[in-house]
Amino acid sequence: MLDKAADAYIENRTFDELTLGETASSSHTVTQRDIDLFATVTGDVNPAHVDPAYAETDMFHHIIIQGMWGAGLISAVLGTKLPGPGTIYLGQNLRFRRPVSIGDTITATVTVREKKPEKGDVTLDCVCANQHGESVITGTAFTRAPNVKVRRKRVTLPYVRVGRHDGTTAILARAAGGAPVVTAVVHPVDTASLLAALDAARAGLIVPILIGPAARIQEVATAAGVDISAVRLIDAHDGSAAAAQAVALARSGEVALLMKGDLHTQELMHEVVASQTGLRTARHISHAYLMDIPDYPRPLLLTDVAINIAPTLREKVGIVQNAIDFAHVMGITQPRVAILAAVETVSDRLPSTLDAAALCKMAERGQITGGLLDGPLGFDNAINEAAAAEKRIVSQVAGRADILVVPDLEAGNMLAKQLTFLSGAEAAGVVLGARVPIILSSRADSASTRLASCALGVLLARVGRG
Structure with missing residues (x-):
């Protein structure tokens, strides 16, 4: 019967306790999250490591999954099991023999091969095998074993959230693949909404028409260091007037998308839902x-x-x-x-x-x-x-x-x-x-969120869905 209380502790084997042929193992199933963690911690964004397009290449398998988890698992066994806490890792020689894929379960096993009493050095044979029993890594680890007995409570590791926004990336890529959509940007009198419209234009998503107090919009552009001289600008004295003009352009078919700037949602939607002049369907x-x-x-x-x-x-x-x-x-x-x-x-x-x-x-x-x-x-x-x-x-x-x-x-x-x-x-x-999609942005929205919202609106506009 397993002693669950013992699992809560890690205990070493001192140099004198170690015997030739003694072994210890640890297993891990490789996931995409592992790859993301590695890239996040090291800053290594080499496409061969983090781009899914490379996921089936031998380079990807050998360099990342084998090197990271093979050597990492071996190090974990040496540091927590054999010899365990207090071990000094002096070096290693490893050979990568088979590719490792996401989903494979790798078991690292170390075996005591040689003991040198002069300094307490221990040489261990290392093997990493997959779920089929095939050796994917073989090699040797060189350590200095502890000479003092250590038994410590196992540390509870923190929860680490690592994730991708692949869905958002896919939306942006899909939207960028077609013709830009003419878009009425309503009252962009703050930096965030103006830059969001210009970012979407640079990304090839929209052709913006800026509607609002012309002088104020120009002041915002100047303060932000952007040139809007090539962008159509329609003067409207306040948010309500800008919303009315934008809705009129949508009714006439001049624009296929509305984008909210620095005005209240209710102010824009009041014009959208107006029974005689709005965009109801x-x-x-x-x-x-x-x-x-x-x-x-x-x-x-x-x-x-x-x-x-x-x-x-x-x-x-x-x-x-x-x-x-x-x-x-x-x-x-x-x-x-x-x-x-x-x-x-x-x-x-x-x-x-x-x-x-x-x-x-x-x-x-x-x-x-x-x-x-x-x-x-x-x-x-x-x-x-x-x-x-x-x-x-x-x-x-x-x-x-x-x-x-x-x-x-x-x-x-x-x-x-x-x-x-x-x-x-x-x-x-x-x-x-409504007759056309409408992008409502919040002041708390990030630049990437605003751009993704614009991409959604573009995709809907292209298929004629409001």
Whole structure:
């Protein structure tokens, strides 16, 4: 029987205790996260190390995975097991014999070959083998063994989050692959919104038309050290006037995308939803974020967090359909839609659970199309399969959601900010359901988030989706 208490400690073998032929081992399964950690710690961004295009090359396998984890595992065995704490690592000779791939489980084994009592030096044979028992590394380690007995409590390592924003990178690459979209930039009278528009133009995403107080916009450009002389500039005395002009350009077909500058969302949306002069269609207007979360294995759409404060069931139908259609444009052919609530059971004490059940039934009857719906679901069992299994929820959606539909704006706003500021998510957002897509940027948005939001709007505009 294993002594679990002993596992909480590391203990060395002194020089006198070591015997020839004595062995110790340690195993590790190689993941992409390992490669990312290595690159993050060392700053080594050689494409052969971190670019997926190189992932199947022998150079990638030998240099990174073998060198990093082979030598690292051997060092870990020497330092924690044999000889253990107090060991001085003098040197090593290693030969790489087979490639190692992400997903391989590598076991490093060291064996005492020779002891030299003069200084307490110990030579050990080293072998790293894969899950098939094939040797991938062989070699020799030279150490100076401890002469004092050490038994220490095993240190609990800190949790380290390392992740990529590959989804955001893919969106930008896809958007940059077509013709730039003429875009009305509404009231860009602050540095962040003006530079965001110019960055998107330089990236080949948009052709900006700046609308707002001309003199003020020019002052911002001068202070930021950028030249806007080649950019069309339409003078409008304030944010409301700029919003009205932008909406008029969209109605006439001169622009295919709106981009919010330094004005309140309500000020822009007032002109967008105006019954006679706005950009309404038969669809409901809603907002969706595309969240790129390092710890989540797929893009995650979150809706509605910016437009509909306390949506009715009818409005939720439009919100869900907009999100599904948006997911289709993003290449998700049959998105899994989780209708969120505080609990997973339907209760008349929680109206959000009644709405969730109704939405699922409406999808069954064809009133919502193009996706798989389930709800009510708690956030945990919507995005985590283990949490769903723990509550015995059998569903095609639970644990694997592509779209999260929140019960109201407050819940959605808080969830979006938690994912962004606590989980390291990139959140690109866009308003759906109008004649043209509308990019709503927050003052807290980073430059990369603003650019990603612009890319989303461009992709929707190119397929004629508002």
